[in-house]
Amino acid sequence: MLQSFIQNIFNALQWGSFYSLIALGYCLVYGVLLLINFAHGDIFMVGAYIAFYVCMLFLGKFGIIPGMPGWLVLALAVPLTMMLTAVVGVTLERVAYRPLRRKGVNRLYVVITALMCGLILEHANLALLGASRRSFPTLIPTTVYNIAGVNITNVKMGVILVAILAFFFLRFVVVKTKIGMAMRAISYDRFAVPLMGIPADSVIVFTFVLGSGFAGLAGLLFAVTYPVLDPYMGALIGWKAFIAAVVGGIGSIRGAFAGGFLLGFVEIMVVAFFPSTLRDLIAFTILLLILSVKPTGLFGVARRTKI
Amino acid sequence: MKQYTIPALLALLLAVLVFVSMTGAMNVYWQSVLMFMGINIILSSSLNIINGNMGEFSCGHAGFMAVGAYVSSVLSVLLFAEGSVFGEALLPPHLAVFLFPFILVAGGVAASLVGLLVAVPSFRTRGDYLAIITIAAAYIVKSTIENINAIGGARGFMGMSKVTAAMNTTADLPWMIIWVFLGTVFSVWLIRRFIFSTLGNGVNAVCQDEIAAEIMSVNTNQVKMTAFMVSCGLAGIAGALFAHVLGYVNPGSFTILKSTEVMVMVYLGGMGSLSGSVLSAILITLLMEALRPLQIIKWIVIPLLLVLLMQFRPEGIMGNRELSDIFPGLKKFYRLKG
Numbered sequence: 153m154l155q156s157f158i159q160n161i162f163n164a165l166q167w168g169s170f171y172s173l174i175a176l177g178y179c180l181v182y183g184v185l186l187l188i189n190f191a192h193g194d195i196f197m198v199g200a201y202i203a204f205y206v207c208m209l210f211l212g213k214f215g216i217i218p219g220m221p222g223w224l225v226l227a228l229a230v231p232l233t234m235m236l237t238a239v240v241g242v243t244l245e246r247v248a249y250r251p252l253r254r255k256g257v258n259r260l261y262v263v264i265t266a267l268m269c270g271l272i273l274e275h276a277n278l279a280l281l282g283a284s285r286r287s288f289p290t291l292i293p294t295t296v297y298n299i300a301g302v303n304i305t306n307v308k309m310g311v312i313l314v315a316i317l318a319f320f321f322l323r324f325v326v327v328k329t330k331i332g333m334a335m336r337a338i339s340y341d342r343f344a345v346p347l348m349g350i351p352a353d354s355v356i357v358f359t360f361v362l363g364s365g366f367a368g369l370a371g372l373l374f375a376v377t378y379p380v381l382d383p384y385m386g387a388l389i390g391w392k393a394f395i396a397a398v399v400g401g402i403g404s405i406r407g408a409f410a411g412g413f414l415l416g417f418v419e420i421m422v423v424a425f426f427p428s429t430l431r432d433l434i435a436f437t438i439l440l441l442i443l444s445v446k447p448t449g450l451f452g453v454a455r456r457t458k459i
Numbered sequence: 460m461k462q463y464t465i466p467a468l469l470a471l472l473l474a475v476l477v478f479v480s481m482t483g484a485m486n487v488y489w490q491s492v493l494m495f496m497g498i499n500i501i502l503s504s505s506l507n508i509i510n511g512n513m514g515e516f517s518c519g520h521a522g523f524m525a526v527g528a529y530v531s532s533v534l535s536v537l538l539f540a541e542g543s544v545f546g547e548a549l550l551p552p553h554l555a556v557f558l559f560p561f562i563l564v565a566g567g568v569a570a571s572l573v574g575l576l577v578a579v580p581s582f583r584t585r586g587d588y589l590a591i592i593t594i595a596a597a598y599i600v601k602s603t604i605e606n607i608n609a610i611g612g613a614r615g616f617m618g619m620s621k622v623t624a625a626m627n628t629t630a631d632l633p634w635m636i637i638w639v640f641l642g643t644v645f646s647v648w649l650i651r652r653f654i655f656s657t658l659g660n661g662v663n664a665v666c667q668d669e670i671a672a673e674i675m676s677v678n679t680n681q682v683k684m685t686a687f688m689v690s691c692g693l694a695g696i697a698g699a700l701f702a703h704v705l706g707y708v709n710p711g712s713f714t715i716l717k718s719t720e721v722m723v724m725v726y727l728g729g730m731g732s733l734s735g736s737v738l739s740a741i742l743i744t745l746l747m748e749a750l751r752p753l754q755i756i757k758w759i760v761i762p763l764l765l766v767l768l769m770q771f772r773p774e775g776i777m778g779n780r781e782l783s784d785i786f787p788g789l790k791k792f793y794r795l796k797g
Contacts, residue, residue, distance in 0.1 A: 260730075268762035429612075444580050
């Protein structure tokens with residue numbers, strides 16, 4: 153009983169890591185622009201596909217370059233996937249969001265555009281690459297460590313570790329660096345910031361680079377853990393991560409991180425102790441209850457409206 | 460006399476529709492396109508109350524639609540169709556026509572009660588947090604339906620075509636066309652009355668500035684509650700019609716993609732414009748059918764259109780104006796302002 157409980161805690165940590173990594177991206181963009189980037193889940197999906205093609209390339213499956221050993225492929229794939237996914241995110245920002253922001257239209261229109269961009273990414277992928285699922289190649293052999301009856305794989309540990317490192321890295325960037333200060337300044341008052349000589353657009357682009365890069369990383373890790381890719385994989389997990397970010401208190405890095413793990417825990421524990429079809433029902437009911445009791449989320453601070 | 464022009468025209472339209480579908484001048488495909496058009500009009504104009512007039516962002520309309528669809532389907536199958544799930548029909552089949560409106564209303568009432576799930580949290584939150592609550596509510600509804608085995612769970616629920624067949628025992632008319640038409644007219648009429656009533660002005664005031672509205676003695680909680688319940692109830696009626704037109708429902712038809720489709724209609728038509736929602740529902744339905752040969756590309760073209768629309772005409776087709784603002788001559792046919 154205790155062993156299965158601890159086992160489930162590890163499973164939940166791994167599952168929550170994905171939610172956390174995606175939620176962090178939502179949170180960064182929301183924190184700076186007050187924009188719900190609904191395309192983020194699909195950027196995660198694109199990240200997984202990019203990781204797939206990058207790995208296939210380095211494994212020599214396309215015949216352009218000779219095959220390399222798995223660990224080297226993984227080491228090369230991480231930065232490359234993050235960069236390429238960041239390019240996708242920044243392209244979206246440049247093509248779709250920035251012109252709207254320049255016009256100063258209602259925030260809602262940008263949200264709609266984001267939602268539509270997500271749909272375009274999903275279906276363009278479906279149209280270009282076909283509906284057949286792709287199976288991700290095995291890069292590193294899975295080693296199972298058995299500690300007192302609890303099975304931990306190296307992949308699982310890696311995922312959890314990466315999520316925690318990503319959290320500390322992002323927290324460091326936002327709290328300690330100059331550009332992080334600029335990001336916080338934009339979220340505080342978007343109109344005063346350019347007057348202070350801060351290049352708001354580059355800061356926003358940097359935010360998208362960070363958010364999309366980590367979505368790409370999440371995509372890579374997800375593909376390594378669950379090696380089946382399909383174009384709709386991003387939609388559901390993206391919506392859920394978004395809900396997790398809000399429950400944690402959107403706009404707060406700590407909140408997004410905690411919210412992701414909370415959702416992971418709830419889902420895994422529900423599956424462990426109830427029929428698995430009840431997973432969404434119980435998870436969302438709990439989240440709805442949390443939001444009804446604490447509407448700004450766990451770590452969120454209510455913005456006071458001045459009259 | 461002029462105030463009778465529109466009812467007379469609508470009655471004429473209904474008569475023509477029934478006539479052409481009975482004589483076979485309009486084939487079954489076009490009949491179903493027209494019926495889906497009516498359902499889409501109800502959906503988009505009802506979502507327009509929340510997303511347009513009240514300025515909230517609800518992404519869970521499909522969830523309320525699902526409630527209406529399932530409640531009405533279960534009721535009508537229970538009462539009028541014999542099947543493996545509920546056994547013998549409880550009432551003789553010739554009553555089906557007379558009781559069907561009540562079944563529709565029951566679906567609507569059930570959906571508006573589930574709408575409370577969203578309406579009550581909306582007292583304290585708005586904007587992005589409320590958007591989440593609507594998504595979560597839609598997921599909860601879908602997942603609840605999937606977990607009730609008595610109504611088929613994820614496999615879906617069928618038997619409604621027996622009920623529509625039972626209606627023909629009373630009189631051999633294309634009943635579903637008539638019901639969809641009446642439902643659409645009723646919904647648009649109700650929404651128009653609601654939006655131009657005092658409560659409806661309250662809805663617009665909440666959109667503009669909630670605090671100022673409250674100071675001006677608008678009971679914001681009452682306004683929000685009514686708006687959500689009316690909107691969700693009409694979505695439920697649309698769902699009930701949807702279920703009976705198709706004769707089959709499954710939870711997979713009520714995903715976020717369905718909600719997104721309705722949102723596209725609202726924003727294409729223009730936020731807060733009832734005639735805009737109606738127009739864009741008609742347009743989108745036709746566009747969807749016209750693009751059907753493109754298959755998956757359809758779902759790239761439509762979002763792309765909306766992205767372009769947001770770039771170049773973000774206020775949608777009508778902005779927040781009504782048809783009568785553009786053609787003032789129409790005003791003499793209406794009695795209400797608008």
